Amino acid sequence: MQETFSGSFTQQEPIPEAAIAAAEAVLRSGRLHRYNLTPGDPGETGLLEQEFADLVGARYCLAVASGGYALQAGLRAMGVGPGDRVLTNAFTLAPVPGAIAAVGATPVYVGSDEELRIDLDDLVAKAPLASVLMLSHMRGHLCDMDRLMEIAQEHGLRVIEDCAHTMGASWSGTPSGRFGAVGCYSTQTYKHINSGEGGFLVTDDADLAARAILVSGSYMLYGRHVAAPDEEVFARHKMTMPNISARMDHLRAAILRPQLALLARNVREWNARYRALEAVLTGSNGIRLIQRPAKEGMAASSFQFRLPDFRADQIAGFVAGCAARGVELKWFGAKDPVAFTATYRHWQYAPEQALPETDRILSSLIDMRLPLTFSIADVETIGRIIRDEAGRAATSVAAE
């Protein structure tokens, strides 16, 4: 009998009981809007912002309606607008170029290296084209952040970090999101803490913080923020920033606060699953694993590998073989994008750009989630099925 797997790759853990109780208290209060506060009460959203700022060691934090909106707010705070070009990863998720398009700017794609990080040589080559880099730590793979920040400094690039997949991760001990001028995170269901939708922007720059808060829809109520700059900073910007509403409400904040306390534990749990799966796949026929650098403190909520020697039809057969045994894999090389696997070639609102090296890398890239509802034994089962199906697909080469 062939081994199969019956777990769900999209099943999250339940929301903690403490978060459910906090959400109930907000519902009973009737005060869901972040600025609807009783005197002296900072509110769930204000407290969440302060707690997240403390967690990553940032001066200022703004909670908003989505991670994609946080990216957009970062660009608006920096004054990026129509006609500007913004460098970003060719390998990222659609909300990243979407945030650039939302402010009327144009994405210029920087290629991916073999380990799925931004290609730093391509970044050097393209740095003169823009003054902002929206760096996406796609699928949690951190590039050499010391080198990246050197390049940014040399070329006068301001950096916005997209940490949708790296909340809880670090480079040389510094939290992801704390290298650039702005760090953005998502609290959407598939990310590292779960409020359905939501996001954060962090920065140490008082002017960027004030501008982002005003843009997010603070009216003249910005004084109710906790992790925010002083009135005099807002006074410089309050008449010039449009209100582009996308605040976070107290209900989502209430759900998130107890989850922050679990983040470090959950990161350890994801990493244990990642390493268990990696151990099963090490040395498997045709599978090229991603090398993780020693300086990276990973938060591996997903797993990637490549099948560089397989033809497209072999990869398609491999993916179908795994699916038939209950292992749901995403292939970035499929002709038409499905679910979350769109790549830069599919974002046709931006000018066409050719990145043949990145195409080659993505054409053999396989991606999967590692939800915490999977046990170590579950990921080992998944690993054996993948190994088995890769072996089968590899022998189909020899038979040809």
Ligand SMILES: *Cc1c(COP(=O)(O)O)cnc(C)c1O
């Ligand atoms: C999910 C995601 C975002 C945006 O998050 P939303 O909260 O869904 O808007 C940004 N970048 C990457 C790489 C993501 O995966």
